[in-house]
Amino acid sequence: MKIKDLEFEKFIREDEIKAKISALAEMIDLDYNSKTPVFLPILNGSFMFGADLLKQVSIPCKVSFVKISSYVGTVSSGQIKTLIGLDESLFNQDIIIVEDIIDTGQTLQKIVTELKSLGTKSVEVISLLRKKTAREKGIAVKYLGFEIETEFVVGYGLDYDGLGRNLKDLYKTDSENIFNPDSSV
Numbered sequence: 001m002k003i004k005d006l007e008f009e010k011f012i013r014e015d016e017i018k019a020k021i022s023a024l025a026e027m028i029d030l031d032y033n034s035k036t037p038v039f040l041p042i043l044n045g046s047f048m049f050g051a052d053l054l055k056q057v058s059i060p061c062k063v064s065f066v067k068i069s070s071y072v073g074t075v076s077s078g079q080i081k082t083l084i085g086l087d088e089s090l091f092n093q094d095i096i097i098v099e100d101i102i103d104t105g106q107t108l109q110k111i112v113t114e115l116k117s118l119g120t121k122s123v124e125v126i127s128l129l130r131k132k133t134a135r136e137k138g139i140a141v142k143y144l145g146f147e148i149e150t151e152f153v154v155g156y157g158l159d160y161d162g163l164g165r166n167l168k169d170l171y172k173t174d175s176e177n178i179f180n181p182d183s184s185v
Contacts, residue, residue, distance in 0.1 A: 001171060003163050008154060008171035012146060017128070017156060017170070018052070020145045024126060025056030027143060028096065036060045037094040040086075042111070043067040044165070045100035048157035049128045049145075053098065064088060068107050091119040096143075099127040100157050105139030129153065129170075148172075 001008050028037075036059070041050030043065055054063060064086055095115055102108055108125060115123045126143035132150055134141075154160050155167030164171070 003154060003160050006152075006160060006173050008164075008173050010169050011151065011153060011155075011172040012170040014156075014168040017145070020128075021049070021052050022056055024143045024145065025053055025058075028057055028126070029059050032059050032061075032094065032096075035094050036062065037096050038062045038064060038090060039096050039098055040064055040066060040115075041098040042100070042107075045157045045159070046098045046128070048165070049100055050098040053126070062093075064090075066111065068111065086118075089118075090115060092121050095120050095123045097123065097125045099125060099141075101129040101131065101153070102127050102134040102139055102141060103131045105134040105137055108134075108139060128156070 001010075039050065039054060039057075039061055041047065041063070044067065050063075054061070066086060097108070097111060097115070099108060102125075112123050112125070124142040125140065127141050128145040129148050130139070130141055130144055130146075131148055135147065151172035152160070153170050153172050154164035155170045157165050158170070159165045
């Protein structure tokens with residue numbers, strides 16, 4: 001499949017994603033059975049993952065959103081910008097950050113730091129994907145879908161210059177050296 005100038009091949013099928021989400025939701029239900037966490041999906045990429053996850057979570061919960069941006073095409077701009085902030089108090093709340101992918105963890109570390117400064121009770125992370133670079137840096141993710149290497153992926157909410165978010169499966173590029181993994185988010 002081609003998106004703009006890059007060729008992609010199917011990487012993780014929709015049924016594998018759905019099965020993983022179901023298992024993650026069960027873990028969250030157990031861990032938070034006497035709490036009412038606030039799920040905080042990071043837009044735009046986590047919108048599909050967050051929606052499907054929340055349909056599977058059966059405990060009482062709240063949802064709010066944050067939008068962070070640092071990518072231009074396949075390369076991080078190196079600048080993290082909070083485009084849409086929170087409009088409610090998170091003081092003394094249990095927060096679960098919902099991420100689509102953690103590349104280096106730079107974005108995630110900024111978000112966790114900001115949330116802790118607001119007096120949250122706890123902050124945990126659920127991510128559909130975590131790249132090798134984030135694993136090597138020890139970026140903590142309590143609930144994790146899939147570990148991947150350095151692939152550039154699209155589909156299931158992830159995009160390439162705004163395209164591919166609507167794909168049901170995840171696809172990876174078979175092109176080499178399209179971006180510098182040291183500068184990704």
